[in-house]
Amino acid sequence: MNKATGLKRHGVVIYDANGLKNFWEEVIEVHTKQKEVEDSRLTKSALNKLRSEWAQRLEGRTRMLQTTKKLKGQNTLLSIDTFQHKTVF
Structure with missing residues (x-):
């Protein structure tokens, strides 16, 4: 290989x-x-707000269901003290 070809390729x-x-x-x-x-576009989107609202709804629903399950396991009869009435004459 001569110098001229090498310089050409290098160029x-x-x-x-x-x-x-x-x-x-x-x-x-x-x-x-x-x-x-x-x-x-994503920062202007309402999608994050909707996701957080749905997450809050699901958390509330989950808590409600867990409370309901706990109450079913306990005696569900209410005591008389729960219904304190004031009689008005």
């Missing part, structure tokens, strides 16, 4: 590396812009 490799670098920089830039737009 092509540098050119190709620069072209690849530019290509990937453009791809990364486009991806970054898309991600920013998507993040912005």
Whole structure:
């Protein structure tokens, strides 16, 4: 291999590396812009609020069901003290 061929190939490799670098920089830039737009869209979305509301509803429902199960295991008759009435004459 002579020097002229080696220099020629070396020049092509540098050119190709620069072209690849530019290509990937453009791809990364486009991806970054898309991600920013998507993040912005998600922050404006009401989905997180809806998820938290449903989570609260489910927690309340779960607590209610657990309380009901505990009460079924106990004596469910109420004492007379529970019904204190004031008589009005």
